[in-house]
Amino acid sequence: MAIQERRERQRAERHQRIVEAARAIAEAEGWAAVTTRRLAERIEYSQPVLYGHFPGGKEAISSAVALQGFGELADRLGAGVAAAPDPAAGLVAMAEAYLRFAEENAAVYEAMFTMPSELTFAAPETPPALQAGFQVLRDTLGAATGETDLAVRTELAWSTLHGLATLTAARRVRPEDARTRLDLLVAQWQATHT
Numbered sequence: 001m002a003i004q005e006r007r008e009r010q011r012a013e014r015h016q017r018i019v020e021a022a023r024a025i026a027e028a029e030g031w032a033a034v035t036t037r038r039l040a041e042r043i044e045y046s047q048p049v050l051y052g053h054f055p056g057g058k059e060a061i062s063s064a065v066a067l068q069g070f071g072e073l074a075d076r077l078g079a080g081v082a083a084a085p086d087p088a089a090g091l092v093a094m095a096e097a098y099l100r101f102a103e104e105n106a107a108v109y110e111a112m113f114t115m116p117s118e119l120t121f122a123a124p125e126t127p128p129a130l131q132a133g134f135q136v137l138r139d140t141l142g143a144a145t146g147e148t149d150l151a152v153r154t155e156l157a158w159s160t161l162h163g164l165a166t167l168t169a170a171r172r173v174r175p176e177d178a179r180t181r182l183d184l185l186v187a188q189w190q191a192t193h194t
Contacts, residue, residue: 074132102165
């Protein structure tokens with residue numbers, strides 16, 4: 001049993017090294033620079049070892065990076081909300097955490113939302129890491145607004161944050177108005193909808 005456990009641990013460690021290497025290359029040079037050859041050189045394993053971990057190749061690797069990113073995003077959103085003194089401040093903290101994550105992790109954010117992916121969204125088989133961030137947003141909206149039927153509203157809030165993050169990264173909005181945009185967005189979320 002100890003040999004099998006050791007092999008599983010080593011396999012998990014190799015898997016994580018591949019994900020970390022892909023993420024590092026993508027953050028430094030963009031996803032076009034992430035190739036199986038480059039990853040194999042970086043982690044000092046052969047390309048067949050990479051394909052043994054990720055039979056789907058680059059798409060599977062970027063999906064693994066995205067999955068890790070969703071977990072990190074959920075943690076950041078939750079930490080922002082937990083540090084807020086009240087539900088209204090929680091909305092602001094959650095939105096700020098989301099936008100900061102997107103800015104600080106551009107390649108991971110790209111893998112999460114714009115690259116082809118093996119991940120399934122908005123379905124029963126959606127991985128827990130993908131559901132966690134959505135749940136933080138939903139719970140935070142519910143606490144600040146008192147509403148309970150929040151599925152579509154949460155999707156719309158997420159879409160708005162994603163749009164802001166994407167437009168900001170592309171420099172399509174004025175950076176000096178970032179605070180005003182955020183304040184208006186939070187005010188809209190808190191407005192009563194009938």
